[in-house]
Every structure is written in C-alpha cells, then in structure tokens.
Amino acid sequence: MRRPVALRLFAALATMALAAATGAVLSIPEASAATGSATGYATQNGGTTGGAGGQTVRATTGTAIHAALCGRASSSTPITIEVEGTINHGNTSQVSGDSCNTAAGVIELKQISNVTIIGVGSGAVFDQLGIHVRDASNIIIQNVTVRNVKKSGSPTSNGGDAIGMESNVRNVWVDHVTLEASGGESEGFDGLFDLKNNTQYVTLSYSILRNSGRGGLVGSSETDLSNGFITYDHNLYENIDSRAPLLRGGTAHMYNNHYVSLNESGINSRAGARAKVDNNYFKDSKDVLGTFYTDAAGYWQVSGNIFDNVTWSSPGSENNPAGPDPQSNTTVSIPYPYSLDEASCVPTVVSQTAGANKGLQVSNGTCSPQTPTPTTTPTSPTPTPTDPAPGPTQPSGTNLSIGADSDGSSKASGTSYGNVRDGDMSTYWSPTGSTGSISIKWGSATTVSVINIREASGSAGSIGSWRVINQDTGAVLASGSGAGVITFSRTLLHKITFEITSSTGTPQVAEYETYAG
Template sequence: MKRSTVLSLSAIAGVAVVGGALAIGLPQENASAATNVATGFASQNGGTTGGAGGAVVKATTGTQIHEALCKRAAASTPITIQVEGTINHGNTAKVSGSSCNTAAGLIELKGVSNVTIVGVGAGATFDQLGIHIRDSSNIVIQNVTIQNVKKSGSPLSNGGDAISMESTVRNVWVDHSTLVASGGESAGFDGLFDMKDDTQYVTLSYSILRNSGRGGLIGSSETDTGNSFITFHHNKYENLDSRTPLLRGGVAHMYNNHYLKLNESGINARAGAKAKVENNYFQNSKDVLGTFYTAAAGTWQTAGNVLDNVTWSAKGTEYNPAGPSMASTTTVAVPYTAVLDSAACVPSIVAATAGAGTGLKVSDGKCAVTANPTATATTSPTKAPTTSPTKAPTTSPTTAPTKAPTAAPTTSPSASASQPTGANLSLVGSADGSSKMSGTSFGYVKDGKTTTYWSPNGTTGEVSIKWGTATKVARINIVPASGSSIGAYQVVNGSTGAVLKSGTGAGVITFPATSLTKLTFKITSSTTTPKIAEFQTFAS
C-alpha cells in the first residue's frame, strides 16, 4: 500500500506531526482523523491511515469531494478531505479524471486508496446520499452523519445503504459517525453498514446506527463468505429490526457495544461465520445473538456480556437463538490486543463517545473517557486467549475475553455502598430456592424479620425472589443472620440465566437495572453454613 512522506508542513496551516502521523488542526471541537489510531482488524494488514501524509482539502459540496479525488496525481495519492455542511443530490455531480471514478448522487470511492473523509466545523451531513466504496483500500471515514439513504422512492442513492463496501475492499475504518434511517425496507431504506464481495479488514468504532430495519450485513448471500476480519466496538445500535450485523462466513469481533431495542433479532451468525461477542450490553431487545432465518449455522464465542431485559424465542429448524444461556459454540482468535471496558459501564461510555460531533472522545479501557488517546493499536499472538476472569459478569461462557474487564466483577460489595432507596420489592414477591436446612424457609428472606432466616442444606445453594410480572431491579441488600457470613456469590437473572454480578460477602450489591420476573442469589462457596435473614430488592 503506497504511503507518502511529508516533505513540507508549511504548505498546510495548523499541521503537526504527532507520533509519526499527520495531525491537522481543525476549527471545531474535533481534531482530524489522525488524532486517533485505527483499532481492531483495521489495524492489521498494514494498518489503516487513510490520507495521512497527503494534501488537505476543504469541501462543502459533494462535487467538491469528487473534484478533490480527481485532481490528485494518481488514484493512490494520499488526501484528507475536510467536509463541512450538507452534502446532497443537488450539490453532488459526477467529476471525471484519471485518478477517480465518480458518480452523481453518491460519494463514490471506486478504484482509489489512501483517502480520508472527515467532518469538520459545524459538522458534515450526507443527506439522502450514501458513500460507496468499491475496489479500494486504506479508507478512513470519520465524524460524519449519513441519513435517510433510499433504494426506492425519491431520491435514490447507493442502493439504500448509508455506507456500502464491495468488490475487493481492504482496510476501511469508519469512526465516530452517525448512520440513521427513518424506517425499514418498506419505507425505502436498506442497510446502514454493508460489506460484500471480498471486503476485509474493517473496523466500525464509536458510531451510532439507529432507526432502521437493517443494521448491516457481511456477505450478500450464503455463498458470499469471503468477507472477513471485521471489528465493531463502542457503537450504539438503537431501534433496529435485525442485522447487527448479519454475518455470513468470516470472522467478526464485537465488543463494548450498546445494543438497545433490537426488535426482531441481533447478531446473526450464518453459513459458518465465527463471531467473538464480549463485554457488550444488550438491553430491551429480542434474540440478540444466534443463527436466524436459515439452516446454515454460524458459531460464536461469548464472554462478559450483560443481558438487560432480553427475551428469547423458541428454537426452530431455521431459527436458533443463542439464549438464554448464550453459551459459546466455538473459539475465535484475534491478532490484536483489545482493552475491554466492563460491560456494566458500556451504556454510559458509549453515550459519551459514540457518534458524530462528540469530539472524537474514546474510552481509556477503564470505564473512563479521554479526548487524547495515546495508545496505538498493537498486535498479539493469534492463538486463542487462555485466561479467564475470576467470575464472568454475565452468562457463563466457557471461554475468556481477549482481556479481562478492568473493573473486576469479583470484588466484594463495598461497605460504603449507597444504601437502597424506595420500597423493598421482595415484600410483594414470592420466594423459592434449591434446598433448605430443616427449620428454615425460603419465605423467611422476605418476611421483614432478621430473627428468621433461610439456610441451604450445606455450604452452597440458592434462593430466589419471584414476581408475576417483569420488575426492574438495580440493587439488592443481603442481610445475614446474626453470626453468619456469606462466601462467594452470583446474582443471577432467573429469567435468562445471565449473571448480573459476582463477588464475596453480604451487604448492598448494585448492578445495571434489569427487568426480570425472577432474581436469584446463588452462594457458590462458603467456609461455614450461610444464613440469609433478608433478601431485599430495590429499583434504585
């Protein structure tokens, strides 16, 4: 892949070389694409740098974007195109030249390499007009909004995809962008982020995909399985019917994404696909992982995910949800090091960083936000990870995440944890459990008395609070009987089997607010027979 050397910085105002990359000072809260470094699979195969090291050109129309591409010395000459304003059909005409192959009505990156398109100033919006990448490599798209691209109705653009890649595409990084539609296929829209016909080494990071019937696909058919090595991290998928993504063959890595309101299905691994799904937060959604609408099965490795009010359908011949246990069915190795946030903080981290106009802020991997990342993508051996967190913060996967969550889920509840507020929801529920010692009762954990208690028939066991309808719980208080102690525990969503929190000891325990009909406190080890006087549950 050809790279240019910067011979003179004086020709470009506000430019500095930072860590060997070209950083361009921009007149907005966001810096240039060179401020952050491509992560995930886009960091492999030589890396993805876009137009770093080349000329910097400003564009306020689609025609000017095409002109910038066409005026280069060659189709591989590096260029960064700073876009400001609204790009639409009215200002996007075809431009001809030896270094480009453009079309009216969409931004066409066809047969080109070493290109960055970055939103600056008051922002860049591609309105009803998509970006099509074909037979191209080393492309960066950053800090842009692409909205309401249609494949039927008027006006038409890009087959209805916000961003599409096809026909031998390599090394694309889409970052801090917002891709939105206003409905599904019946309303004239298709996918938000599609890849097909030999597309590889792509990362979608810190972006928002919203209000569409289809999030995106990797492979256009069950035989189009040569698309692979795709990373999705710190993205927000909201109000989508399906395809988050649809993966046919190949390998994909999904971590630290917030999936909210997936209406029909989520990550759809098909036709031999292998999906590594770790430390994501799935919320208010249905069938978030599995093989759907086909008998050509895919596989997945799961770890560290949180399931918050996730429902699951029954299995069928062509419908195989991974839940409720979401157990791993394969192992997936990735050739890079990913520092993962704990899933519990993903909603807040993604809310602060994802999408256009957020200042290119990123996570530090410790559930905190930074505007000035210093870490660069690094590589690690391709063998599958062998170490596991002490306790998984969600459903019990059999394999480990690439790196254990920074905020370990095994720490004991702090003595200074905030006391619960509001009504004790256990008082309006019922109780059951695994076993009970003679003279104790499951119901004693919800009778409001500390003189009565439940104790298992041994040093381990579980007790549950149940409700007739879905009830949201975010905090519990385990009150041991006098003289008793609690060893290691898991707080389990009895409706799905997801582990919401792990630790040791009794007291106040918090976890992401979860709607459920059954909440289980499972004692996994204890040096003496544990005795629980009260199992209190609270909404906050």
C-alpha cells in the same frame, strides 16, 4: 501512461478552478486531520492510515469531494478531505479524472486508496446520500452523519446503504459516525453498514446506528463468503429490526457495544461465520444472538455480556437462538490488542463517546472517556511478516491438503476449488481474473508451517505477488512473489488462504499442498 508535465500542470490548474467553483479549498500539504489511530482488524494487513501525510482539502459540497479525489497526482496519492456542511444530491455531481471514478448522487470512493474523509467545524451531514467504497483500500471515514439513504422512492443513492463496501475492499476504519434511517425496507431504506464481495479488515468504532429495519450485513448471500475480519466496538445500535449485524461466513469481533431495542434479531451469525462477543450490553431486545432465518449454522464465543430484559424465541428448523443462557460453541483468536470496559458501564461510556460531533472521545478500558491526541504523523502500520523467497527444496512429510476441504474467492469456468487438493497436476483452479484467493480448510485445528503452490504446466498466467493468511485470525503469515515452496512459523489453524494479489494473465494453480513441517 504518465502525462507530460505541461498537461499535468494544466490538469492540476483545472482541478483547482473546479474545486474553487464547487466548494473546495485547497491547502498546502500537511498531516492527516484524523484523530487517534485505527483499532481492531483495521490495524491488520499493513494497517489503516487513510490520507496521513498527504494534502488536506476542505469541501462543502459533494462535487468538491469528488474534485479533490480527481485532483490528485494518482489514485493512491494520500489526501485528507475535511467536510463541513450538508452534502446532498443537489451539490454532488460526477467529476472526471485519471485519479478517480466518481458518479453523481453518491460519494464514490472507487478504485482508489489512501483517503481520509472527516467532518470538521459545525459538522458534516450526508443527507439522503450514501458513501460507496468499491475496489478501494486504506480508507478512513470519521465524524460524519449519513441519514435517510433510499434504494427506492426518491431520491435514491448507493442501493439504499448509508455506507456500503463491496468488491475487493481492504482496510477501512469507520469511526465516530452516525448512521440513521427513518424506517425499514418498505419505506425504501436498506442497510446502514453493508460489506460484501470480498471486503476485509474493517473496523466500525464509536458510532451510532439507529431507526432502521436493517443495521448491516457482512456477505450479500449464503454464497458470498469472501468477507471477514471485521471489528465492531463501542457502537450504539438503537431501534433496529435486525442485522446488528448479519454475518455470512468470516470472522467478526464485537466488544463493548450497547444494543437497545433490537426488535426482531441482533447478531445473526450464519453460514459458518464466527463471532467473538465480549462485554456488550443488550437491553429491551429480542433474540440478540444466534442463527436466524436459515439452517446454515454460524458460531459464537461469548464472555462478559449483560442481557437486560432480553427475550428469546424457541429453537426451530431455521432459528437457533443462543439464549436464554448463551454459551460459546467456538473459539476465536484475536490478533490485535484491545482493552475491555466492564459491560456494566458500557451504556454510559457509549452514550458519551459514540456518534458524530461528540469530540471524538474514546475509552481506554477504564470506563472513562478520553480525548485522543490528534494524529500528526502517519501511524506505523502493523508489520507484514515476510519470509525468504521460496527455495527449490521440496517439502517432506504428508500433504495435509489431501482429504481436506477447499474454497476460494472465485473460480473460472471449467475449474474447481477441489482441483488444488486432488494430487493431479493436469487439473487446476483459476480465479475469474488475474487476482483471487484459494483456501485449504479442516474441520479441526491443524498445524501448518509449509505450503507448496504448484502452477499447471503451460499456465496461461504466472503468479506475481501473494500473501498467505491465517483465515482464523486474519494474520498475514508470509508474503512474496512467484509460486513454489513457502515457509513460515508453525501455526495452528482451521483454514489457510493463498491470496494472489497480482499476476500476468490468469494464473492456474494445479496443487496447493500444505505440510506440518
């Protein structure tokens, strides 16, 4: 419910007073201070612009960061928070408000959208304090250092992750950051960059990850397969034991990264994950690519990489190294443009550009660092394809879902993913809440141009807004509202997802039919 003007004015004044007391300086509205534009998968699904076009706030404490989030008109009001100084447990308290959900001892980007956090001035260091992104979208984190975040010992923060994302996160660009620890799990540290529980459309670019037992993961377990569409480019992984990264399901693109001293394993593709690995430089490392510590196979497409003093273990029941002569065992289509530096110059380019306080330089594919123009207007997001509202005409031809496989983001008690492809209108799938996704998948590439979403008779909830996603590439094929027949351009793919983004109650999908058209 919208608060009366007088109450909103009082709240705004109170927040300004809190900001002044906690180290924030509120400025007049201006464009985002973020430099450059998002790259990789963060450009998909509508794009990632963070707080572009909103107010800019300067913060020198963690409490001030929270106060800035809580002082917005709503949880989606764009804001850029310029951070300078050291953020730690002593200056990071919980702040309450209608536009935020914060906690002490962690920077909490929870249940919010349209936010940029960028280090400015002499730099921003999050010391033993993690950044937690949860139930959030359109977030930019740029030019900051996060170090020595612990999950055990004292103090603890963010489950031990330097930057962690979980629970329905969409469109995050993490750029020119330095993430580092002082040891592994036995010393109390966990991952530097972890993504789990339905996190998608993320790019990590021009960053340093070093001195940790675990670089990062995508998917918290072999059953957490709802994550994907992650780009890693021009990053330095240095002195990492494993997980550079660990991929469980989903699609990832690694290009122009420099990997040095991966002590146990590197890119660990497993549980059906598909990794495109282009023009990277691996040096003084072991088992830099493959499926490790599991018999749940993952896949990779490789080209243009350099393996400099890399050793490989022998294959076993739970080890499938890609080397010593890595060959592709899948193909991955990338939906966005990108320029590749030659692998031979990656060590030089990455050393000049990656990490915080490096001037935010990037490469344009010519092995020569460039300084991008500061963003002064919101970046135009990638258009989301839309199609006419579903019509009444029923599709003709063979229902390709019969005999295919299916999975999804969650399933309510008593329902099954397989119910949407059994030809029986009396059985159905429901997510565990009002939103969720259901996918049809095939072992070989299949052409689809029509789907028919049929709700169960007497369904407790009606489908509201939705998107149809090519799960091979992350491209949005169509979007709209309501169940029924949906058409789009003929597309060759292995897996197609119907994502429900809003509904009244809990939807019940009896049949998810697919047709070549």
